[in-house]
Amino acid sequence: QVQLQESGPGLVKPSQTLSLTCTVSGGSISNGHYYWTWIRQPAGKGLEWIGRIYRSGSTNYKSSLKSRVTISIDTSKNQFSLNLRSVTAADTAVYYCARVGFGYSSGSYYYYMDVWGKGTTVTVS
Amino acid sequence: EIVLTQSPGTLSLSPGERATLSCRASPSITSNSLAWYQHKPGQAPRLLIYAASTRATGIPDRFSGSGSGTDFSLTISRLEPEDFAVYYCQQSGDSPPYTFGQGTKLEIK
Numbered sequence: 001q002v003q004l005q006e007s008g009p010g011l012v013k014p015s016q017t018l019s020l021t022c023t024v025s026g027g028s029i030s031n032g033h034y035y036w037t038w039i040r041q042p043a044g045k046g047l048e049w050i051g052r053i054y055r056s057g058s059t060n061y062k063s064s065l066k067s068r069v070t071i072s073i074d075t076s077k078n079q080f081s082l083n084l085r086s087v088t089a090a091d092t093a094v095y096y097c098a099r100v101g102f103g104y105s106s107g108s109y110y111y112y113m114d115v116w117g118k119g120t121t122v123t124v125s
Numbered sequence: 126e127i128v129l130t131q132s133p134g135t136l137s138l139s140p141g142e143r144a145t146l147s148c149r150a151s152p153s154i155t156s157n158s159l160a161w162y163q164h165k166p167g168q169a170p171r172l173l174i175y176a177a178s179t180r181a182t183g184i185p186d187r188f189s190g191s192g193s194g195t196d197f198s199l200t201i202s203r204l205e206p207e208d209f210a211v212y213y214c215q216q217s218g219d220s221p222p223y224t225f226g227q228g229t230k231l232e233i234k
Contacts, residue, residue, distance in 0.1 A: 037223075047162075047170065047213055049223040060221040063126070096169060102217075105176055108156035111217035112175035114182075119169060 002027035004097050004117035012091075012124050018084040022097030022117060029078045030055045035100035037113065038071060038082045040093040048093075052100060053080055087124045094119040127152060127216050131226035137234040144201040146229045148214035153195040158217040161190055161199045164228075165210045173212075174199060201231075209233050 008020035022036070029036065037052040051061035053071045061069050065084070073080040084091060098113040132147045148159065157177040162170040172181040174190035177197060187202040201208055214226040 046227045047164075047215075047225040049215075049221070049225065052221060052223075062222050101175070103176060105157060108158065108219045109217070110156060110158035110160075110176045111223065112160040112172055112181075112215070113162070113170070114172045114175075116169035116171075 002099060002115050004099065004115055006095060006097050006117045006120040008120060008122070010121055010123060012087055012122060014088055014124055015086055018082070018087050018091060018122055018124070020082045020095055020097075020120065020122070022080050022082075024078045024080075024099075028075075029073065029080065030075045033101065035102070035111070036071075036073065036080045037098050037100050039096045039098060039113070040091075041096070041119075042090075042093040050082065050084075089124050092122065092124045094121050126222055127154060127218065127224055129214050129216055129224055129226035131212075131214060131229045133229060134227075135230045135232060137232050138204055139234045140204050140206055142204050144199075144204055144208075144231060146199040146212050146231070148192075148197040148199070148226050150195050150197070150216060154193075154216050154218065156218065157193060158219075159190075159192070159197050160215045160217070161188075162213045162215065163208075163210045164213060170213065204231075206233075 012018045035052045038050040051071045068085045070083040096119045097117045099115040101114045102111045130149045159177045161174040164170040178190045211228045
């Protein structure tokens with residue numbers, strides 16, 4: 001069974017870069033049936049999608065974060081990573097990595113996050 | 126970007142009762158690309174429903190999803206104690222961005 005585990009510093013200084021890694025176990029990150037994504041949740045708030053990556057390295061990002069975010073993939077290590085530059089206190093959140101499944105129905109695609117990591121808390125201070 | 130609005134913000138019910146959670150999309154979702162998640166404190170979110178009405182693997186049949194276009198709903202037919210949590214809807218469309226609703230907190234009355 002596939003499991004995801006986030007890792008990285010729990011404390012980042014303002015203006016620096018937040019870097020997290022998600023390690024995938026029990027399955028291959030090169031499986032073409034999935035994308036891989038990062039999501040965050042500030043304390044007391046809802047879930048916010050950050051971006052996604054495919055095995056090829058193709059990425060999509062939330063528009064408001066696009067200038068500061070890079071998601072990369074290392075298939076040899078079965079990992080994908082998040083870099084968020086120039087962080088502020090507003091970037092303090094629990095960060096989750098997740099696997100994105102997809103399907104095709106009625107002429108269009110649908111996507112869903114079917115496996116999640118447990119999340120890691122990152123504080124910017 | 127599609128905005129999802131969930132209602133009510135908080136739903137207070139007793140075990141055994143039926144829960145209906147709403148998720149409204151603006152503009153409408155042209156496909157059935159809506160998912161529902163259950164989130165408990167300190168845990169990862171759990172996928173319940175995808176493609177608007179398909180139950181994810183291992184999800185009890187008391188959970189059901191329905192809807193299309195702008196109005197979607199998640200129904201829990203008979204609440205169990207472990208069902209009290211925050212529920213989020215999420216849309217994907219044909220391409221990103223993915224967006225989430227703000228959540229509905231289902232609490233014990």
